[in-house]
Each structure stands twice: as C-alpha cells, then as structure tokens.
Amino acid sequence: MSLLQAATEVRERAYAPYSKFKVGAALRSKSGAVFVGCNVENAAYPEGTCAEAGAIAAMVAAGESEITEVVVIADCPMPISPCGGCRQKLAEFARHDVPVTMATIAGERREMAVGDLLPGAFAPEHMES
C-alpha cells in the first residue's frame, strides 16, 4: 500500500472532536515498513497529539529509528503543513533530504525535504561530545 493511501485511511480514524480537523500521517522506515498515525485530541486541549507524532511513536515502538519518507494529509484548502513540534520530531529520525509529501483530500500535493521544513534543526548530532 502506498504511503498516501495509508495516511488517507488512518486519517479516517483520527480522534478530533474539538478541532474537527482530522490528520493522517504515514512514514516508511529504513527497513521498508510503513507506520501510521492520526491526531488524538483530548478534553484538556494541550494533551492532544499530532498524527506525525503517532506514526513516529509506532516506528520507535517497533524498534526502528530511521525515517526515509513521510506523507501527511488533511482536508484543508492547501497542503497540510507539519506543525513546528512535528518538524522537530521528524528531524530527530530523518536525514535532511528525506521527502515529506503534504497533501489535501482534494488532491493537492506539495513536497519538501525535512531540512527545508526545519533548517538548522537541533538534532542528535548536537548532543555528541
């Protein structure tokens, strides 16, 4: 299954009763496996989690740590753009040149590299001594 299809399907399962804004994310890891996530909101608003965060958590729980490709999709007027926190989370596990496809349900697509979404990211390399 394509990442776009996987992200589209998981978006249907998003829990977004407060914003009504459902997001789906799918990523491929170095092994070729696909991991998906959707946003999960909470009555205590700041406790909600983004779709990208869910997909990353599933990848890490499966024992993987390198992302090679990402797709994010939502029903919005222009391709969904990962929030700042998700850009930082992606940068932790993806090389600068990893492509992120931002999509709309209506069929719009925009592709940017992780390094262009968050130039100069604080990354694991900074923690090396």
Ligand code: THU
């Ligand atoms: N959201 C995501 O899941 N990913 C993003 O990159 C942007 C925003 C979610 C968070 C919240 O549940 C809803 O979209 C509205 O902000």
